[in-house]
Amino acid sequence: MGSAIARRLVENRARVVTYLEGRSASTVERAKAAGMEPVGLDAIAASRLILSIVPPAEAVAVAKQVAAELRRRGSKTTFMDCNAISPKTMGEVAAIFGSDCGVVLDGSIIGGPPKPGQKGPKLYVSGDAANDSGVLVEHGLQVRRIDGAIGAASALKMCYAGINKGVTGLGTAMLLAAIRSGADAALKRELQESLPDLDAKFVHGIPDMYPKAYRWVAEMEEISEFLGEDDPAALIFKGMAGLYRKMARDREEGGLLADQLGKLNSGS
Amino acid sequence: MGSAIARRLVENRARVVTYLEGRSASTVERAKAAGMEPVGLDAIAASRLILSIVPPAEAVAVAKQVAAELRRRGSKTTFMDCNAISPKTMGEVAAIFGSDCGVVLDGSIIGGPPKPGQKGPKLYVSGDAANDSGVLVEHGLQVRRIDGAIGAASALKMCYAGINKGVTGLGTAMLLAAIRSGADAALKRELQESLPDLDAKFVHGIPDMYPKAYRWVAEMEEISEFLGEDDPAALIFKGMAGLYRKMARDREEGGLLADQLGKLNSGS
Structure with a gap:
């Protein structure tokens, strides 16, 4: 950037x-x-x-x-x-x-x-x-x-990234879970039929994420801290940080999970 | 249903x-x-x-x-x-x-x-x-x-609900955080400009959620259990359960948060 x-x-x-x-x-x-x-x-x-x-x-x-x-x-x-x-x-x-x-x-x-x-x-x-x-x-x-004042632009970025990168994280997590459970083909078809906008976002957004996942870990931790301990949603972003840590590690170790997601999203 | x-x-x-x-x-x-x-x-x-x-x-x-x-x-x-x-x-x-x-x-x-x-x-x-x-x-x-076998259809539902209700949860959490931080007007405009599909989903999906939030708590907990302790994404859905518990409580107590979200989404 x-x-x-x-x-x-x-x-x-x-x-x-x-x-x-x-x-x-x-x-x-x-x-x-x-x-x-x-x-x-x-x-x-x-x-x-x-x-x-x-x-x-x-x-x-x-x-x-x-x-x-x-x-x-x-x-x-x-x-x-x-x-x-x-x-x-x-x-x-x-x-x-x-x-x-x-x-x-x-x-x-x-x-x-x-x-x-x-x-x-x-x-x-x-x-x-x-x-x-x-x-x-x-x-x-x-x-x-x-x-x-100071803080408003940072808050905006936290909120926007929480939505944008959070949605990519949800898609990554649930597509991986579907692959583990043998429900991946049915899920992919259902997404295409009933949530086509989200499906399109995953098809582009998930592969775009892999090389950035290591950076997104700290960003998710910042969002969690921003929300604060009193907000139950802080936990959502602790989980997102862990998910992106997993994806960054997967990439270092050869990209097995990325390959599985890629095959599902390309329909091959 | x-x-x-x-x-x-x-x-x-x-x-x-x-x-x-x-x-x-x-x-x-x-x-x-x-x-x-x-x-x-x-x-x-x-x-x-x-x-x-x-x-x-x-x-x-x-x-x-x-x-x-x-x-x-x-x-x-x-x-x-x-x-x-x-x-x-x-x-x-x-x-x-x-x-x-x-x-x-x-x-x-x-x-x-x-x-x-x-x-x-x-x-x-x-x-x-x-x-x-x-x-x-x-x-x-x-x-x-x-x-x-038994379990595949349940897994599909968990994965689909994790995405669909998870996205609504992300929008709810981050719009509320933006309201608290004075970044709500800027966030709403940015969503309309760069993520219009998600903005439209929030406009309809967030108000639809309020009366169901109390039911979604258990559903989010089931998704967390489904993902399992070894999956960092399990934490995401513990957070989602907490968020929906908060929204269910808000409704019982008069719907202050729901009103704030409603005003933001209707542009008033």
Whole structure:
């Protein structure tokens, strides 16, 4: 997502820099292909607007790294956390920056990475009273500012992802259970007949999920934390995290479950 | 469901009897309106085919009651459990009858109660080598016999309900969370734009759920048990049971949450 967003900005005449220290060769390659310039942390801190687009489990560490550099330099900027983190974690990120590092914005991205000829995902932003995100609109991103302080955009992302990735998880779990029980052919036919929209979503969404399952584990845990212990639905997303952990492990171990699901969904 | 199925059978020239001892006045009224004849347990036991269509938590008790009557009479018949119970509970039902009471079939119903002019739900049946369910087809029901022994039709129902009622649960949980977080208007608009099929399902499915939520609690618990402790998805349905328990309680207490969801879904 980060490199695709950067590419869209670069294509629209923005200068985009990135910090690649310790990142994998494929990440470095992707960043360069997108037109980003690899720079040191000091040049990141000197940027007009910093976007954090990383796996959710790393959002806090990235915020600490950037805030430390800003304090070392004694400079201020605007930092937008765009990650799928809970409002509470977003509050932690804001607290890391405090009031001496500039402005912190709550961003969240809904939709797939931008592709040529498409409008691309929406970047929702809350806490943006001064329209610091306006520069992103000028450089080709779809931005939707929403009412509410830090936390509102993160909450929106939690709720949307809970539905979107939760539905994919339900389909994965129940199709696998049907395969184990010998009810898979009957279930597939019944879905096609009475829930064709969901069947279509599973046919596309389940294979799309496999390579992302390892990332979705932390995202499901964030949703569970977001809902809170008092909400019985928090347990739903603890289960979803476990399911996606299972699918990530299946992929590492050769993809036996993925193959079974693939055969069922292709009708072979 | 039971009375609507009975009505369809009666309309197609079947004689349908039912046992109403200890049932509520509204159940008795509904049974009579559907054309069923209230009879004693002895006449139930003398029927050619017995259908058990009750809340899932009562399926085992009904099976015990019927088996005891068959043993008292020393007669045999065919008993089809049509309830949303797990294959394991279905196995318990079959064990209650043993081999001295006749034939036990595993049935499950997918779809809403039959309405005039519509084909009505599908009754899936497994373990029906002798086509004992054929008489239901002659009297107007849609029956689909599936491969597999006792348990296969129950597994199908668990998997289908896990998807269908699970999706409604996800929508309920996340719309409520969005309302709590002030992200509800943005979420509703995003759903309409990028997941319109799911939005439409929530608009109809969530209000349809309220009066049934108390029944869905046991159904979600059955799905959790069906998946088993080794499947991380079992936790998803423990959470779903808790969510539907919350919605059932909300209804008893005046429907505050239902009102909030209704306002959001109607755009008011």
